[in-house]
Amino acid sequence: MRVRHKPWARGKLEHYTDIVIRSPKYYNGEWGEAFHREARLCVEIGTGKGQFIVGMAEKDPDANFIGIELHESIIVSALQKCLDANLKNVRLINADARGLTEYFAEDEVDDIYLNFCDPWPKNRHEKRRLTYSAFLAQYEYVLKSHGAIHFKTDNQGLFEYSLESFSQYGFLLRNISLDLHHANDRENIMTEYEEKFSKKGQRIYRCEAVCND
Structure with missing residues (x-):
């Protein structure tokens, strides 16, 4: 952009x-x-x-x-x-x-929100993805025990990559949704991008990754 x-x-x-x-x-x-x-x-x-x-x-x-x-x-x-x-x-x-x-x-943050970050789809750019292991290490450091990363994206490839990355790093996955708006989650707060993508009928993917300390 x-x-x-x-x-x-x-x-x-x-x-x-x-x-x-x-x-x-x-x-x-x-x-x-x-x-x-x-x-x-x-x-x-x-x-x-x-x-x-x-x-x-x-x-x-x-x-x-x-x-x-x-x-x-x-x-x-x-x-x-x-x-x-x-x-x-x-x-x-x-x-x-x-x-x-x-x-x-260390252990200062309760929740981290990652919303519609750049998917960096090329393999050579993997280290730039905000769900790459080097970033996860920073999140784990600042998050409190059982603190959570709340992740949303419209990009299926990034979502699949992130689920694997979270899991391999040792985070506990919960509240996984492959079509968030179809689930009609009334607690969901939308970003500007999310409103735009949702109006076009695009799927919104969501998950939470919890520090499993």
């Missing part, structure tokens, strides 16, 4: 430093300070324009939510959604998710 450059995005992000955390390493192990309270900590990797994380935060105000997104011109839309909804339980990190273990301490 080509990202449309928004030259004003950086200035806006820097204006709302209470929501957009510019130095996430500072809060490693102390994320309760960023929210001014201790609560369950949920992290979305690749938060995009923020529809999912805002929906989750509205649905569960007792939890703290963090959205990680690399591109300034995308995460600024997530910031605006947080402002419009007047949410107090969302923080955003404008950084590369590959630094996850620098931002969060």
Whole structure:
């Protein structure tokens, strides 16, 4: 996906430093300070324009939510959604998710959400997939015992790969769905991509991978 450059995005992000955390390493192990309270900590990797994380935060105000997104011109839309909804339980990190273990301490995160990440279908790009073993090692490190990875995709190949990757790494699989919207899960919060794909009649695949400590 080509990202449309928004030259004003950086200035806006820097204006709302209470929501957009510019130095996430500072809060490693102390994320309760960023929210001014201790609560369950949920992290979305690749938060995009923020529809999912805002929906989750509205649905569960007792939890703290963090959205990680690399591109300034995308995460600024997530910031605006947080402002419009007047949410107090969302923080955003404008950084590369590959630094996850620098931002969060061991056993600090309760849930990780991976929604419609790039499938990187070519074999030579396997290491870039967010469900590749090197990424799973980071997730396992920051997740609490029995913490879960919540994974959704429209790509059958990536889903099959991810199920195998989770299983081989030792995660316990649960809540597997090969057609999430057909199952009519009323608890499901959709992303922007999910709405788009669903309207086209595409299948949405979902599973949860639990740290089996």
